[in-house]
Amino acid sequence: MSDIEQYMLELGAQARAASWEIGKATTAQKNSALIAIAEAIDARPEDLLAANKLDLQAGTDKGLADALMDRLELTPARIDAMIEGLHQVAALPDPVGEISDMKYRPSGIQVGRMRVPLGVVGIIYESRPNVTCEAASLCLKSGNATILRGGSEAIQSNRAIAACINFGLEQVGLNTHVVQVLDRIDRDAVGKLITMVEFVDVIIPRGGKGLIERVSEEAKVPVIKHLDGNCHLYVDDGADLEKATAVALNAKTQRYGTCCTLESLLLADSVAAELLPGLAKKYLELGVELRGCEKTRKIVAAVGPATEEDWAAEYLAPILSIKIVAGLDEAISHINRYSSQHTDSIMTQDVNRAQRFLREVDSSSVMVNASTRFADGFEYGLGAEIGISTDKLHARGPVGLEGLTSQKYIVIGDGHVRK
C-alpha cells in the first residue's frame, strides 16, 4: 500500500468515527462550535492574512493568472464575511432529527421519517480559501464529518483556517476529526478520496467543469455535481414587454460570470419585431455581443450569426444568443434540448402557458416572470448554499443544509408483530 493511500485510509477512518459523534451532537453544541470558530478567526485575523501572504507570494512566483490571484486573496473584508457566515449558519434551524409524516398504519404501527446527516462529505475545490470555512460550517451544522481538499495554491491559507476550525471544535469538546483538511494535495489523494466508499458518503466538487468532469468520471462515491449553466429566458406571446425587457437585461447583465446568468434568449415570433430593436440597442450599449438566428438578424442588423454551438454555449461573458421561435412548444423543446437543466424562465401573462412551462421544462429551477439570476440558495431562503446541483437524484438546484441530509424511516410499535 502506498504512503498516500495509507494516509487517506487513516483520514477516512477518522472521519467515519467523527461522523458518529457529530451526527448525535446537540444543536447547542454545534452552534457553540460555530461561534467558537468565528471567535478564533476574529481573535487573530493576522494569522490568516500572514498565511495567505505566503500563498499569494508563491502564486506570484508561479505566475498565476490575475483572476486566480483575486480568488486566492484573503482581505480583512473577506475574513469578516467568513466570520459573519459562521454566525449566520449558527442561526439557521438544525435540520437533523426533524421528524415528519408520522402516521398510524392499519397494522397499528406508527411510521414516519427522520432527517439524518449523510455521514462523511468530501469537498474538492479550487483556489478560494473562504470555501474551507463555508463548507466546513455547513457540514458541521448538518451533522456531517467533512474531508476538505482545497487547491494546492491555497494550502497555507487553508491550514490556517483549519487551525481555527479545530480550535473551535476542541473548545466545545467535539472531535477535531469532524473537519479535516487534506494536507497532502497530490492527485492520488483525490483519486483515493473519491473511491473509498467505506469512509466517504458523498463528494461535492466545486470548481470548473474540468474538475467536476474528472471527479464524476473517476468517482465510486456518489457525486453531487454542478456542470454548466446554459440558462434561457423565453418571452411568450402577449408577455408584458416592459417587464420582459427589464428581466432580460437583468438576467444577462447583472453579473456575467455566474452560473445563473442568461445565455440564450428565446422570443415568440409575435413579440420579436416590437421587443427586439429596443432591447438589442440596450444590450449593445452595455457592450453585450449578440448572436442570433436568421429571423433575429433580419430585425436587428447588428446581431451576428449564431451557430449550433451557440445554442449549447455557457458563455460566462457579455455574449448572448437569440432565437425567434413559433411559440411555447418550440421554446420548451429548444430548452429541453439545449439547456443544461440549470435555470430557465418564461415571461408570460397567460396562466396556463406558465403552468405548462413550469411543468414541462426539465431544469433544476424553472421560473415565471423572474430573472434567472434569482437561482441562488440565499435568494431561495436556504440560508446558505454548498453548491447548485444539476443532477436529478437527491437534490436539484441550490443545495443548503437540507441537501446535506437524507431521511430514514422510523417505526414505533408496542410489541407489534407482522401477521
Place this chain on the structure above:
Amino acid sequence: MSDIEQYMLELGAQARAASWEIGKATTAQKNSALIAIAEAIDARPEDLLAANKLDLQAGTDKGLADALMDRLELTPARIDAMIEGLHQVAALPDPVGEISDMKYRPSGIQVGRMRVPLGVVGIIYESRPNVTCEAASLCLKSGNATILRGGSEAIQSNRAIAACINFGLEQVGLNTHVVQVLDRIDRDAVGKLITMVEFVDVIIPRGGKGLIERVSEEAKVPVIKHLDGNCHLYVDDGADLEKATAVALNAKTQRYGTCCTLESLLLADSVAAELLPGLAKKYLELGVELRGCEKTRKIVAAVGPATEEDWAAEYLAPILSIKIVAGLDEAISHINRYSSQHTDSIMTQDVNRAQRFLREVDSSSVMVNASTRFADGFEYGLGAEIGISTDKLHARGPVGLEGLTSQKYIVIGDGHVRK
C-alpha cells in the same frame, strides 16, 4: 460501433424522447394506460402462460435449480396478482406535479418545489417475470420512461408481458417507447445500459448481491441499490419481556428469506438470564440454529459459538446470532459497526433510550417495539415498492412512487429582477 452498442443507443434515444411525453402525461392518461394493460393481460392470460411454458421448458432442459424454476413460473394466481397490482397502482395518488413549500421571499418572488419524474429508469432484474409488470407500472405512474432488462431464462415471458404493456400504452395514445423490454440480453447490453448517462437517469438493480455489486462497480449512471439485510433487535434493560419474546420470534421466524428478517439478537446483560432460556427453547423448537457469544452460551448450553463472521452475516436461513451487551451504548455501537444499515429495532419501555436509538442508529429503518419484518413498502403505506434502498443519498428504505421522482425549484415573480 458494435451492433449491440447501436441497438442500445437507439433504445436509449427512444426512451429519452418517450420520457418527455410520459413526464407531461395527465394523471387520467396514465391511469387509463394502467387499466388498459391490466385488461390486455386479463383478456388473454393463456398467451402469458404459453410463453412462460417455453421458458420453463428451457429451464428444465438447462437444469435450473428448483428455487429458480419456482420464481420463473407464472401461474393463473400470479397473473391475477399482476392484474390486481396494476389496478392498485392506478388507484395511488399521482406524485408528479405536486407543489410544496411555496413561500414569498423578501425580494418579492415566490419560491417552492415541484415534484417531477426522474426521466429514464433502467431496471435490471433476475428470473421473476412479474417484476416486468410491477416495475413498468410504477415507473409509468411516476411519469418515467423505463428500460427493463430481465433474466435470459424469462425472455419469452417478458416479451409476452411487454406486448400487453405496449398494447395498453397504444390504447390510450401514449408512446410505446415509454416501456421498453430489452430483447438483447447480452452482458454487453447491460454494460451499455448502466453507462449511457445521456439517456438513463437512474439504474435500479433487483436481485442477488452479485448482480448488485457488479452493476454498482461498473455503472456511470447513479444506482439505487439494495445490498444486505443484516437486521438487529436489541432488548433493552427493563423491556417488556413478553413483548420482546413475541417480536424476537416474529422477526426471525415469520419468513426466513426476506431482507428484513432478524439476523442478530442483542440482549442487555440485565435481561439475558430471565429472557434467554424460554426464548432459546422456542427458537430451537422452531428449528432455528443459535450461535452466541460466550455469555449467551453460559446461559443456554444448546447455543453454538458465534465467530466474527456471524456478527456480519445475513443468513437468510433459520440461523440467529445472539450477543449479550452491557446496555444501550454497546448495542448502538455494535449495530453501527455490523449492521448493513437496513433495519434495526429496540425493545424498550424507556422513552429517552428509545429516542436515542432512533436518532443514533444509522439504518434506513429504525424501530421501537416492533418487528423488523414491518420494513416493507406496503406496510409503510407507500402502496407499492420498487425496491428497498440501503444507500444514503436520495432514498433510504422502501422506495415507492415518490422515490422515483425528485423535486425541482419553481419561482414565480411579476417581472422581478435581482438587485
